[in-house]
Amino acid sequence: MDKAFRAFFDRVKAGRTPGFPRFKGRGWFDTVEWPKDGDGCRWDSQPEHPAATYVRLQGIGHVRVHQHRRVLGSVKTISVKREGSRWFVVLSCDDVPAEQLPATGAAVGLDMGVASLFTTSDGAHVANPRHLAATADRLAAAQQDLARKRRGSKRRRKAAARVAVLHGRVGRQRLDGAHKAALALVRDYDVIVHEDLQIANMTRSASGTIDAPGRNVAQKSGLNRSVLDAGWGVFLRILAHKAESAGRELIAVAPRNTSRTCARCGHRARDNRVTQAEFACQACGHTAHADINAATNILRAGLALRRAAEAA
Ligand SMILES: [Zn+2]
Numbered sequence: 497m498d499k500a501f502r503a504f505f506d507r508v509k510a511g512r513t514p515g516f517p518r519f520k521g522r523g524w525f526d527t528v529e530w531p532k533d534g535d536g537c538r539w540d541s542q543p544e545h546p547a548a549t550y551v552r553l554q555g556i557g558h559v560r561v562h563q564h565r566r567v568l569g570s571v572k573t574i575s576v577k578r579e580g581s582r583w584f585v586v587l588s589c590d591d592v593p594a595e596q597l598p599a600t601g602a603a604v605g606l607d608m609g610v611a612s613l614f615t616t617s618d619g620a621h622v623a624n625p626r627h628l629a630a631t632a633d634r635l636a637a638a639q640q641d642l643a644r645k646r647r648g649s650k651r652r653r654k655a656a657a658r659v660a661v662l663h664g665r666v667g668r669q670r671l672d673g674a675h676k677a678a679l680a681l682v683r684d685y686d687v688i689v690h691e692d693l694q695i696a697n698m699t700r701s702a703s704g705t706i707d708a709p710g711r712n713v714a715q716k717s718g719l720n721r722s723v724l725d726a727g728w729g730v731f732l733r734i735l736a737h738k739a740e741s742a743g744r745e746l747i748a749v750a751p752r753n754t755s756r757t758c759a760r761c762g763h764r765a766r767d768n769r770v771t772q773a774e775f776a777c778q779a780c781g782h783t784a785h786a787d788i789n790a791a792t793n794i795l796r797a798g799l800a801l802r803r804a805a806e807a808a
Pocket of ligand 1: 758759760761762763777778779780781782
Protein backbone atom coordinates (compact mmCIF):
# COMPACT_ATOMS: atom_id res chain seq x y z
CA MET A 497 0.00 0.00 0.00
CA ASP A 498 1.08 3.50 -0.78
CA LYS A 499 2.84 5.23 2.11
CA ALA A 500 0.53 8.25 2.16
CA PHE A 501 -2.49 5.97 2.30
CA ARG A 502 -0.95 3.85 5.04
CA ALA A 503 -0.35 6.95 7.14
CA PHE A 504 -3.87 8.16 6.45
CA PHE A 505 -5.46 4.87 7.40
CA ASP A 506 -3.29 4.66 10.50
CA ARG A 507 -4.68 8.02 11.59
CA VAL A 508 -8.25 6.85 10.84
CA LYS A 509 -7.67 3.68 12.83
CA ALA A 510 -6.24 5.59 15.76
CA GLY A 511 -9.45 7.63 15.85
CA ARG A 512 -7.66 10.86 15.09
CA THR A 513 -8.74 13.42 12.53
CA PRO A 514 -7.14 11.94 9.47
CA GLY A 515 -6.33 15.00 7.40
CA PHE A 516 -5.49 14.02 3.88
CA PRO A 517 -2.57 12.23 2.31
CA ARG A 518 -0.19 14.62 0.62
CA PHE A 519 -0.30 15.26 -3.05
CA LYS A 520 2.44 13.40 -4.78
CA GLY A 521 3.62 15.67 -7.53
CA ARG A 522 1.05 15.72 -10.27
CA GLY A 523 -0.94 12.75 -9.04
CA TRP A 524 -4.40 14.05 -8.30
CA PHE A 525 -5.93 10.63 -8.12
CA ASP A 526 -4.63 8.11 -5.69
CA THR A 527 -5.93 4.61 -5.87
CA VAL A 528 -5.20 1.52 -3.83
CA GLU A 529 -6.43 -1.76 -5.22
CA TRP A 530 -6.82 -5.09 -3.52
CA PRO A 531 -6.55 -8.00 -5.94
CA LYS A 532 -9.57 -9.99 -4.88
CA ASP A 533 -12.49 -9.94 -2.50
CA GLY A 534 -11.59 -11.53 0.81
CA ASP A 535 -7.85 -11.06 0.44
CA GLY A 536 -7.13 -8.11 2.67
CA CYS A 537 -10.53 -6.64 2.03
CA ARG A 538 -14.11 -7.79 1.98
CA TRP A 539 -17.22 -6.27 0.55
CA ASP A 540 -20.36 -6.13 2.70
CA SER A 541 -18.85 -8.32 5.35
CA GLN A 542 -21.40 -7.58 8.07
CA PRO A 543 -24.71 -9.12 7.01
CA GLU A 544 -26.07 -8.49 10.51
CA HIS A 545 -26.41 -4.84 9.56
CA PRO A 546 -28.64 -5.11 6.50
CA ALA A 547 -29.47 -1.42 6.38
CA ALA A 548 -25.86 -0.39 5.96
CA THR A 549 -23.13 -1.50 3.61
CA TYR A 550 -19.61 -1.97 4.88
CA VAL A 551 -16.30 -2.71 3.37
CA ARG A 552 -13.65 -4.30 5.55
CA LEU A 553 -10.13 -3.22 4.78
CA GLN A 554 -7.13 -5.00 6.19
CA GLY A 555 -5.50 -2.94 8.89
CA ILE A 556 -8.39 -0.47 8.94
CA GLY A 557 -11.47 -2.37 9.99
CA HIS A 558 -15.01 -1.87 8.80
CA VAL A 559 -15.79 1.30 6.93
CA ARG A 560 -19.37 2.18 6.20
CA VAL A 561 -20.03 3.16 2.59
CA HIS A 562 -22.81 4.96 0.83
CA GLN A 563 -23.82 2.73 -2.06
CA HIS A 564 -24.60 4.45 -5.38
CA ARG A 565 -25.44 1.45 -7.51
CA ARG A 566 -26.59 -2.09 -6.83
CA VAL A 567 -23.78 -4.64 -6.87
CA LEU A 568 -24.39 -7.54 -9.26
CA GLY A 569 -22.28 -10.67 -9.62
CA SER A 570 -19.34 -11.53 -7.38
CA VAL A 571 -16.85 -8.93 -6.31
CA LYS A 572 -13.46 -9.47 -7.94
CA THR A 573 -11.43 -6.46 -6.88
CA ILE A 574 -11.96 -3.60 -4.47
CA SER A 575 -10.15 -0.34 -4.77
CA VAL A 576 -10.24 2.76 -2.65
CA LYS A 577 -9.83 5.97 -4.55
CA ARG A 578 -9.41 9.55 -3.47
CA GLU A 579 -10.70 12.44 -5.53
CA GLY A 580 -9.88 15.71 -3.86
CA SER A 581 -11.23 15.36 -0.34
CA ARG A 582 -13.69 12.54 -1.04
CA TRP A 583 -13.12 8.81 -0.93
CA PHE A 584 -14.69 6.21 -3.16
CA VAL A 585 -14.81 2.45 -3.04
CA VAL A 586 -14.76 1.03 -6.55
CA LEU A 587 -15.73 -2.60 -7.15
CA SER A 588 -15.18 -4.75 -10.19
CA CYS A 589 -17.35 -7.84 -10.46
CA ASP A 590 -17.27 -11.23 -12.15
CA ASP A 591 -20.22 -13.29 -13.31
CA VAL A 592 -22.61 -10.39 -13.54
CA PRO A 593 -25.88 -12.09 -14.48
CA ALA A 594 -26.83 -11.41 -18.08
CA GLU A 595 -30.24 -9.88 -18.30
CA GLN A 596 -31.65 -11.18 -21.57
CA LEU A 597 -34.50 -8.93 -22.60
CA PRO A 598 -37.51 -9.88 -24.71
CA ALA A 599 -37.26 -8.98 -28.39
CA THR A 600 -38.96 -5.74 -29.34
CA GLY A 601 -38.61 -6.02 -33.12
CA ALA A 602 -37.36 -2.44 -33.18
CA ALA A 603 -34.13 -0.89 -34.46
CA VAL A 604 -32.77 2.60 -33.88
CA GLY A 605 -30.06 4.91 -35.19
CA LEU A 606 -28.20 7.40 -32.97
CA ASP A 607 -26.79 10.74 -34.03
CA MET A 608 -24.25 11.76 -31.40
CA GLY A 609 -24.18 15.42 -30.45
CA VAL A 610 -22.67 17.86 -28.01
CA ALA A 611 -25.61 20.00 -26.96
CA SER A 612 -27.54 16.76 -26.47
CA LEU A 613 -25.89 13.38 -25.93
CA PHE A 614 -27.67 11.91 -28.95
CA THR A 615 -30.79 12.09 -31.10
CA THR A 616 -32.57 8.92 -32.18
CA SER A 617 -34.08 8.09 -35.56
CA ASP A 618 -37.41 7.89 -33.69
CA GLY A 619 -37.09 11.55 -32.83
CA ALA A 620 -35.97 11.45 -29.19
CA HIS A 621 -33.39 14.03 -28.15
CA VAL A 622 -31.53 12.54 -25.21
CA ALA A 623 -29.89 15.29 -23.20
CA ASN A 624 -26.62 15.17 -21.36
CA PRO A 625 -27.19 14.82 -17.60
CA ARG A 626 -28.51 17.93 -15.92
CA HIS A 627 -25.67 20.05 -14.51
CA LEU A 628 -23.01 18.27 -16.62
CA ALA A 629 -22.41 21.20 -18.95
CA ALA A 630 -22.17 23.59 -15.99
CA THR A 631 -19.74 21.33 -14.13
CA ALA A 632 -17.73 20.86 -17.32
CA ASP A 633 -17.49 24.64 -17.72
CA ARG A 634 -16.28 24.97 -14.14
CA LEU A 635 -13.75 22.19 -14.70
CA ALA A 636 -12.40 23.88 -17.83
CA ALA A 637 -12.07 27.17 -15.93
CA ALA A 638 -10.35 25.41 -13.02
CA GLN A 639 -7.90 23.74 -15.43
CA GLN A 640 -7.03 27.12 -16.95
CA ASP A 641 -6.61 28.54 -13.47
CA LEU A 642 -4.29 25.66 -12.51
CA ALA A 643 -2.13 26.25 -15.59
CA ARG A 644 -1.46 29.81 -14.40
CA LYS A 645 -0.21 28.81 -10.96
CA ARG A 646 3.48 28.63 -10.15
CA ARG A 647 4.90 25.10 -9.83
CA GLY A 648 5.28 23.93 -6.26
CA SER A 649 3.22 26.78 -4.84
CA LYS A 650 0.51 26.39 -2.25
CA ARG A 651 -2.00 28.03 -4.61
CA ARG A 652 -1.14 25.51 -7.27
CA ARG A 653 -1.82 22.69 -4.86
CA LYS A 654 -5.21 24.18 -4.02
CA ALA A 655 -6.03 24.69 -7.68
CA ALA A 656 -5.04 21.06 -8.39
CA ALA A 657 -7.35 19.84 -5.64
CA ARG A 658 -10.20 21.83 -7.13
CA VAL A 659 -9.56 20.34 -10.59
CA ALA A 660 -9.56 16.87 -9.05
CA VAL A 661 -12.90 17.45 -7.33
CA LEU A 662 -14.56 18.82 -10.48
CA HIS A 663 -13.00 16.08 -12.60
CA GLY A 664 -14.53 13.48 -10.33
CA ARG A 665 -17.89 15.20 -10.37
CA VAL A 666 -17.96 15.41 -14.19
CA GLY A 667 -17.04 11.73 -14.38
CA ARG A 668 -19.82 10.63 -12.06
CA GLN A 669 -22.46 12.83 -13.71
CA ARG A 670 -21.44 11.49 -17.11
CA LEU A 671 -21.43 7.88 -15.94
CA ASP A 672 -24.87 8.22 -14.39
CA GLY A 673 -26.30 9.77 -17.54
CA ALA A 674 -24.65 7.14 -19.74
CA HIS A 675 -26.04 4.27 -17.65
CA LYS A 676 -29.59 5.63 -17.79
CA ALA A 677 -29.53 6.41 -21.51
CA ALA A 678 -27.93 3.06 -22.44
CA LEU A 679 -30.42 1.12 -20.30
CA ALA A 680 -33.38 2.83 -21.97
CA LEU A 681 -31.97 1.99 -25.43
CA VAL A 682 -31.36 -1.72 -24.79
CA ARG A 683 -34.83 -2.07 -23.29
CA ASP A 684 -36.53 -0.56 -26.32
CA TYR A 685 -34.45 -1.80 -29.27
CA ASP A 686 -33.07 -5.09 -30.58
CA VAL A 687 -30.65 -3.36 -32.94
CA ILE A 688 -28.83 -0.11 -32.16
CA VAL A 689 -26.75 1.65 -34.80
CA HIS A 690 -24.30 4.40 -33.88
CA GLU A 691 -21.55 6.36 -35.56
CA ASP A 692 -18.08 4.88 -35.47
CA LEU A 693 -16.47 7.14 -32.90
CA GLN A 694 -12.94 7.09 -34.28
CA ILE A 695 -14.11 8.11 -37.73
CA ALA A 696 -16.51 10.66 -36.24
CA ASN A 697 -13.68 12.29 -34.29
CA MET A 698 -11.58 12.61 -37.42
CA THR A 699 -14.28 14.36 -39.39
CA ARG A 700 -15.54 16.64 -36.64
CA SER A 701 -13.84 19.79 -35.52
CA ALA A 702 -14.72 22.74 -33.34
CA SER A 703 -16.01 24.49 -36.42
CA GLY A 704 -18.17 21.53 -37.33
CA THR A 705 -17.96 18.71 -39.81
CA ILE A 706 -17.27 18.97 -43.50
CA ASP A 707 -20.89 17.94 -43.92
CA ALA A 708 -22.38 20.43 -41.55
CA PRO A 709 -20.23 23.37 -40.53
CA GLY A 710 -20.77 24.42 -36.98
CA ARG A 711 -23.23 21.73 -35.94
CA ASN A 712 -21.04 20.52 -33.11
CA VAL A 713 -20.02 23.80 -31.63
CA ALA A 714 -21.04 23.85 -28.00
CA GLN A 715 -23.97 26.17 -27.61
CA LYS A 716 -23.06 28.07 -24.52
CA SER A 717 -19.40 28.65 -24.07
CA GLY A 718 -17.25 26.25 -26.02
CA LEU A 719 -15.06 25.84 -22.94
CA ASN A 720 -16.42 22.43 -22.08
CA ARG A 721 -16.40 21.01 -25.59
CA SER A 722 -13.61 18.51 -25.08
CA VAL A 723 -15.20 17.32 -21.85
CA LEU A 724 -18.55 16.74 -23.54
CA ASP A 725 -16.84 15.04 -26.50
CA ALA A 726 -15.16 12.65 -24.11
CA GLY A 727 -18.63 11.61 -22.99
CA TRP A 728 -19.24 9.73 -26.24
CA GLY A 729 -16.53 7.22 -25.45
CA VAL A 730 -17.93 6.58 -21.98
CA PHE A 731 -21.46 6.27 -23.30
CA LEU A 732 -20.57 3.89 -26.15
CA ARG A 733 -18.52 1.67 -23.83
CA ILE A 734 -21.41 1.34 -21.40
CA LEU A 735 -23.87 0.85 -24.24
CA ALA A 736 -21.69 -1.96 -25.69
CA HIS A 737 -21.55 -3.65 -22.31
CA LYS A 738 -25.31 -3.44 -21.69
CA ALA A 739 -26.14 -4.49 -25.26
CA GLU A 740 -23.98 -7.58 -24.89
CA SER A 741 -25.48 -8.70 -21.61
CA ALA A 742 -29.01 -8.03 -22.88
CA GLY A 743 -28.41 -9.91 -26.14
CA ARG A 744 -28.85 -6.79 -28.27
CA GLU A 745 -27.03 -6.05 -31.49
CA LEU A 746 -24.82 -2.95 -31.72
CA ILE A 747 -23.58 -1.75 -35.11
CA ALA A 748 -21.04 1.03 -35.78
CA VAL A 749 -21.13 2.82 -39.12
CA ALA A 750 -18.96 5.48 -40.75
CA PRO A 751 -20.78 8.79 -40.26
CA ARG A 752 -19.87 10.08 -43.72
CA ASN A 753 -22.61 12.12 -45.45
CA THR A 754 -25.23 11.17 -42.88
CA SER A 755 -26.07 14.81 -42.16
CA ARG A 756 -26.46 16.08 -45.73
CA THR A 757 -28.26 13.12 -47.29
CA CYS A 758 -32.04 13.08 -47.46
CA ALA A 759 -33.36 10.18 -45.39
CA ARG A 760 -36.42 9.91 -47.64
CA CYS A 761 -35.06 10.06 -51.22
CA GLY A 762 -31.28 9.76 -50.77
CA HIS A 763 -30.52 13.08 -52.48
CA ARG A 764 -27.19 14.34 -51.20
CA ALA A 765 -26.36 18.04 -51.17
CA ARG A 766 -24.85 20.55 -48.78
CA ASP A 767 -27.86 22.84 -49.37
CA ASN A 768 -30.12 20.25 -47.77
CA ARG A 769 -28.91 21.41 -44.41
CA VAL A 770 -30.74 24.73 -44.05
CA THR A 771 -29.63 25.57 -40.50
CA GLN A 772 -28.01 23.60 -37.69
CA ALA A 773 -31.39 22.17 -36.68
CA GLU A 774 -33.25 22.18 -39.96
CA PHE A 775 -33.09 19.74 -42.87
CA ALA A 776 -35.00 20.45 -46.08
CA CYS A 777 -34.36 18.24 -49.12
CA GLN A 778 -33.80 20.30 -52.27
CA ALA A 779 -34.96 17.38 -54.43
CA CYS A 780 -38.08 15.91 -52.79
CA GLY A 781 -39.05 18.63 -50.32
CA HIS A 782 -38.73 16.33 -47.27
CA THR A 783 -38.23 18.38 -44.12
CA ALA A 784 -37.07 17.10 -40.73
CA HIS A 785 -35.02 17.98 -37.72
CA ALA A 786 -31.46 17.72 -39.04
CA ASP A 787 -30.31 15.36 -36.26
CA ILE A 788 -33.31 13.04 -36.74
CA ASN A 789 -32.60 12.97 -40.47
CA ALA A 790 -28.96 12.07 -39.72
CA ALA A 791 -29.97 9.40 -37.18
CA THR A 792 -32.32 7.87 -39.78
CA ASN A 793 -29.44 7.68 -42.28
CA ILE A 794 -27.24 6.08 -39.61
CA LEU A 795 -29.93 3.49 -38.92
CA ARG A 796 -30.29 2.78 -42.64
CA ALA A 797 -26.50 2.38 -43.08
CA GLY A 798 -26.39 -0.03 -40.13
CA LEU A 799 -29.25 -2.15 -41.45
CA ALA A 800 -27.56 -2.26 -44.89
CA LEU A 801 -24.33 -3.50 -43.25
CA ARG A 802 -26.32 -6.12 -41.43
CA ARG A 803 -28.04 -7.38 -44.60
CA ALA A 804 -24.69 -7.49 -46.39
CA ALA A 805 -23.20 -9.55 -43.53
CA GLU A 806 -26.17 -11.95 -43.60
CA ALA A 807 -25.92 -12.36 -47.37
CA ALA A 808 -22.18 -13.09 -47.25
ZN1 LIG B 1 -35.28 14.06 -50.51
